[in-house]
Amino acid sequence: MRRALCPVETLYVGQRSRAVLSCTLRGQLDPEALSAAFDAVTEAHPSLRSRVVPDGEGFALHLLAESERPRLTTRTGAAEEAHTTELNTPLPVGGPLSRAVLVSASDGDSHLFVLSVDHTVVDGHSGIALHNEIWDRYRALAEGEEQPAAAANTPAWPPPVSAFLPPADPAETAGYLERRTEAARRNPVELVGYDVTGPAAVEGRIEVCRLTLDEERTGRLRRTARAAGVSVHALVAAALLTTARRRLPGDEPRTLGCLSPVDLRSRLSPPVPALVMVPAVTTHLQTLDVTPDADPVELARTVHARLAAFVAGDGPSQEMRITPEIPRNPTLQLATVIATNMGVVPGPRLPEGLEATDVRLVPAREQYFPAAGRSPVMACVVSFEGRLAIEFPHFTACFSPEFVRAFRDEVSAALAAHTDAAEPAPAPAG
Structure with a gap:
């Protein structure tokens, strides 16, 4: 079968x-x-x-x-x-x-x-x-609840998400691909160079550096984003971009790319429930000229506006249609930073006597290609039970743990500066 x-x-x-x-x-x-x-x-x-x-x-x-x-x-x-x-x-x-x-x-x-x-x-x-x-x-x-009887027949596989895409004129899709390819050619993005070189780069393993906010700091960050007219995702993306730019030499603007996965489930007809096991996601790539001293809030407004315009149009469907072209033209998804964001999601509901003290989502893969010398920086953002976390998975033969910790700390400082400027932290009790 x-x-x-x-x-x-x-x-x-x-x-x-x-x-x-x-x-x-x-x-x-x-x-x-x-x-x-x-x-x-x-x-x-x-x-x-x-x-x-x-x-x-x-x-x-x-x-x-x-x-x-x-x-x-x-x-x-x-x-x-x-x-x-x-x-x-x-x-x-x-x-x-x-x-x-x-x-x-x-x-x-x-x-x-x-x-x-x-x-x-x-x-x-x-x-x-x-x-x-x-x-x-x-x-x-x-808790001893009666369990439903198993189905007599094996459940059917879900159809692929591509089967739910609305009809499209092939000529329009071809035009979209041409515009995307030309944009990637005209605006090549710069990548962050690996800090691990020489014999140390022969072997490595996946590690994760983590940034976590408690409920109070998460709430302040959300209110800061709302007051600035942007999403938390845009604020995080801006912090990632400015931190990455400071890893590149010079004071002039450099072209950086931000890749944001876009959930399609609620945008399909009919909508695809979360428990349907298919990859129902596409991506949005935008390039921005960034200086080391760029205003993160203005950068966040640009990221937010472009992503909102993409989602509101036919971009998500067209982007999924051109996915088969990505192996032949990887620049269609090449970015300086990859900023995923699952939004606010519930944690598991557990029986009495068992408590979840932490929940995490981390992406991993099998090949990281240290010989490439540079790559995107990945950040996975998710808020479980009102507490935001950013996971920075990395391969230690490419980026050292010290490098990623410093990157994480700069992103954390940038986000704290946003919130403190808009809403000063409460004074400690006592």
């Missing part, structure tokens, strides 16, 4: 990229119930228990045999080390497109759950919904 991949999904096959969701927990947890919950979810979503196989000139999802389907793996260990291990453990080529791991401390009171899913069948929003669905199933089992 198989389902052919559309050209958009096929793009992710070569990228070997994953969404890695994790949840740090405190309290008593029943591994058998969590295993049953994961089994129920993978049963409901055949993409999660499939492999990618060649199919003519393209690829297809092929259902795994019962003995090959993914199962929850459990072990004892430390949470931080386990998270790094999972980031650096690829999904096997030709194997399941999902993996779930539970790592518990020896005292049995603290745990880390990590869910990895191939981007061929998931995006950020569906990954978060899937993670929460597993915990919804677990809560129901832990």
Whole structure:
């Protein structure tokens, strides 16, 4: 049983990229119930228990045999080390497109759950919904709720998002591609150079540097963005761009690119629910001339206005239609910074006696190409339960941890300067 991949999904096959969701927990947890919950979810979503196989000139999802389907793996260990291990453990080529791991401390009171899913069948929003669905199933089992009977037939694969795109004149799409290609040619973007060179660049691993805001600071940042007439995404993107510009020499304007993923689920007809396991996302690339002392708020207004105009028009649909051209012309998505933003999302709902102390979403992939000498800087922004976090995944044979920490700290200072100027921090109590 198989389902052919559309050209958009096929793009992710070569990228070997994953969404890695994790949840740090405190309290008593029943591994058998969590295993049953994961089994129920993978049963409901055949993409999660499939492999990618060649199919003519393209690829297809092929259902795994019962003995090959993914199962929850459990072990004892430390949470931080386990998270790094999972980031650096690829999904096997030709194997399941999902993996779930539970790592518990020896005292049995603290745990880390990590869910990895191939981007061929998931995006950020569906990954978060899937993670929460597993915990919804677990809560129901832990609280003794009656479980629905399993479907008699295997659930069908969801159709690709490209099947929901509105009709378009091929000539208009060709014109859009021509304009995008010409714009990329006329405005080549500059990339941040790697700080790791020589023998140290031979080996590396994926690490994540993290910026977190508590609820009070997150609320102030949101109010600051609202007062400036921009989104939080635009403020973060501006902070990323100005920080990247200061990594380039000279005082003159340099052309930088900002790539923003755009969720399509609510923009399709009919809308695609978050729990449908397909990559329902496209991207918006804009180039900006940035100086080291650029006004971040004005930069944010430009980012916000351009992205809003793109989303309001036919750009998202046309961008998805030209996705098959990206392997032949990578400059269509080449950017100085990549700023994803999942917005404000709920964390998992858990049974009494179990508490989630942290929830994370980190993108990872298998190839980082240290020999290239430079690359985009990735920042993944998400607000779980009202607390904003920016994850900076990096490969240590390209960017050193010290380099990324300094980058993170400058972004943090820029965001704090925005909020303090618009809304001074409250005085400490006492």
